Amino acid sequence: MLSRLNKEGKASKAGLSTQRALPRTVWAEQGVDKLHRYKIWSRRAVQQTGKGKIDRVATMYIIGDGNGLVGWGQGKHEQSATAAERAFRDGIVSMDRVERFETRTIWHEIRIKFGATEVILRPRPLGFGLKAGPVMHQVCKAAGIKDISGKIMGSRNPMNVVKATCLALWSGQARPGMGDGVGGRGRRLEKGQGVRSRQDIERARGRRLLEL
Missing domain, CATH: 3.30.230.10 (Ribosomal Protein S5; domain 2)
Known part of the structure; x- marks a missing residue:
C-alpha cells in the first residue's frame, strides 16, 4: 500500500494523492510494485519565507516497467520519504512509450x-x-x-x-x-557516399x- 498511516490511523495526504494519480495510468489495476525505480540524485533545498528558511529535500527518480515505458519524476518535501513518494508519483504520470527495434534497441541514431x-x-x-x-x-x-x-x-x-x-x-x-x-529536419547520413x-x-x- 502506497499511502502511509499517521498516529491516528488515517492515510496521509501524500499517499492519497498517489492513489488519485494512479487511475490515469495503466498501473491502477496492475500495481506499482512491478515498476523499476532508480534514484538519480537527492539534495538539500532551502526555501526562503517570511518566517525564515525552510529546509527541504529534493530528489529525482527514473521510473520504468522494463518493457517500453519510462519516465522521470521530481519531488520536494521536508521529509525525504515523502519527497521520494512524490517523485515516484510524478514519474508514473510522466511515463511514455519507447519504440524499440526487436524489443532490444532503438531504430536509428x-x-x-x-x-x-x-x-x-x-x-x-x-x-x-x-x-x-x-x-x-x-x-x-x-x-x-x-x-x-x-x-x-x-x-x-x-x-x-x-x-x-x-x-x-x-x-x-x-x-x-x-x-x-x-523537432528537427531529417538528415541523410549517407549523402555523398554513393551506393553502399x-x-x-x-x-x-x-x-x-x-x-x-
Missing part, C-alpha cells in the same frame, strides 16, 4: 540537445549491451533497452542527462527521412536486414 547537454544514442547489434554513462544506463535499463551505445557532450548534469535521454527515447519512433523526431553494400548498411544501422 538519435541526437538531441537539452540546455548545455547533448546526447547521442546509436543502435547496436544483438549482444552488444548497454555502453553508456551511469545515468543513461539506468534510463535505458528502465525502458527495457538491452543493446545501445550512448555519448554525452557538453554538460553532464544528471538532471539534464535524464531529460535529454528520455526525450530522445520517446521520439525514437521517427524513421530516417521523416524528421529527426525531436548490404554489409555496410547493416554495420551502420546495428542490425541485420531481412528480405521480404
